[in-house]
Amino acid sequence: MTRFIACIAALLGFAGQLFAVTATTIQVGTVPGYLAVNATTNRIYVSNLNSNNVSVIDGSTNTVITTVVVGNSPSGIAVNPTTNLVYVVNLIRKQRLSNRWQLEYGRGNHHWHVVSVSRRCQHSNE
Amino acid sequence: MSSPFLVAANTATNRVYVTNYNANDVAVIDGATNTVVATVPVGTSPGGIAVDTSKNLVYVANQLSATISVINGETNTVARTFTLPSSASPGNVAVDPSANHLFVADGFNKVVYVLNTSTGALLATITGGKVPFKGPVDPAVFQPGKTVLISDNQLNAVEQISESNFAVSAGYKGGSSPAGVAVNQTTHVVYVAEEGNNTVIAYAP
Numbered sequence: 001m002t003r004f005i006a007c008i009a010a011l012l013g014f015a016g017q018l019f020a021v022t023a024t025t026i027q028v029g030t031v032p033g034y035l036a037v038n039a040t041t042n043r044i045y046v047s048n049l050n051s052n053n054v055s056v057i058d059g060s061t062n063t064v065i066t067t068v069v070v071g072n073s074p075s076g077i078a079v080n081p082t083t084n085l086v087y088v089v090n091l092i093r094k095q096r097l098s099n100r101w102q103l104e105y106g107r108g109n110h111h112w113h114v115v116s117v118s119r120r121c122q123h124s125n126e
Numbered sequence: 127m128s129s130p131f132l133v134a135a136n137t138a139t140n141r142v143y144v145t146n147y148n149a150n151d152v153a154v155i156d157g158a159t160n161t162v163v164a165t166v167p168v169g170t171s172p173g174g175i176a177v178d179t180s181k182n183l184v185y186v187a188n189q190l191s192a193t194i195s196v197i198n199g200e201t202n203t204v205a206r207t208f209t210l211p212s213s214a215s216p217g218n219v220a221v222d223p224s225a226n227h228l229f230v231a232d233g234f235n236k237v238v239y240v241l242n243t244s245t246g247a248l249l250a251t252i253t254g255g256k257v258p259f260k261g262p263v264d265p266a267v268f269q270p271g272k273t274v275l276i277s278d279n280q281l282n283a284v285e286q287i288s289e290s291n292f293a294v295s296a297g298y299k300g301g302s303s304p305a306g307v308a309v310n311q312t313t314h315v316v317y318v319a320e321e322g323n324n325t326v327i328a329y330a331p
Contacts, residue, residue, distance in 0.1 A: 021329040032319040034306035062328045076132030087142050089133050
């Protein structure tokens with residue numbers, strides 16, 4: 001995974017830009033749809049819909065420090081800063097969990113597991 | 127835009143909420159055991175979801191029934207249902223408890239609705255600033271009680287909405303199909319997922 005691409009300093013009062021900001025562009029996976037911020041650890045989690053993974057950004061350096069492979073078509077993503085668990089919705093089921101939507105979660109960068117979420121309220125851990 | 131099948135976490139109660147777009151319900155997951163502890167029936171095609179941790183309320187946008195279900199996190203039941211205009215197609219939502227505002231993006235109608243979180247009253251239907259919205263996607267609270275950001279994947283911009291008069295002003299430009307927006311309330315850095323060029327842009331103050 002390509003990690004860091006470019007840093008662009010936006011000028012104060014730049015036309016059409018309201019805020020005085022520094023904009024940093026970070027290359028992530030394919031079709032990044034949603035993000036979640038853990039303000040406690042300053043980590044940002046990005047769900048990449050078409051590359052089936054989550055980019056983990058270190059907010060202090062604005063670089064991708066790791067990429068976590070998850071289920072198919074990760075979409076919505078949320079983090080609980082208290083428990084440091086990240087929850088990722090996978091839109092397309094895995095074969096072994098057919099007919100169930102599923103939600104993955106991981107503590108930090110490791111040990112990702114699956115909770116399936118279906119209309120029948122079934123669930124299982126992987 | 128990806129299928130609106132989304133997730134939100136309540137850090138105070140350690141509950142996680144997932145909208146089941148095709149099943150018309152919301153799964154409630156206990157974060158301690160990571161098991162589904164309840165399934166709450168809501169409106170038709172629920173997508174956008176946001177949690178007010180302070181009040182333990184969950185706001186769910188029902189895309190095809192043009193309503194917002196308000197789930198009581200203590201009882202796992204729908205406490206209120208807010209009605210949007212019948213033509214509405216609500217997508218992603220953001221709640222700002224400090225202003226009692228719920229922001230609802232409607233990319234189909236190219237507007238952002240603002241509701242009073244206590245009464246459900248429609249406070250504003252925002253059509254944009256100098257340039258009208260073309261595809262509002264994801265609202266996010268920027269400065270609690272003051273400003274909310276909204277990404278627009280057709281304007282290729284993230285704009286700012288005032289919470290005092292709901293006026294829209296320029297925010298960040300230059301992205302490519304911006305989708306998700308998130309704010310680190312500690313560092314005040316804004317992160318925007320750019321679906322069009324596979325990047326995240328971090329805007330530091």
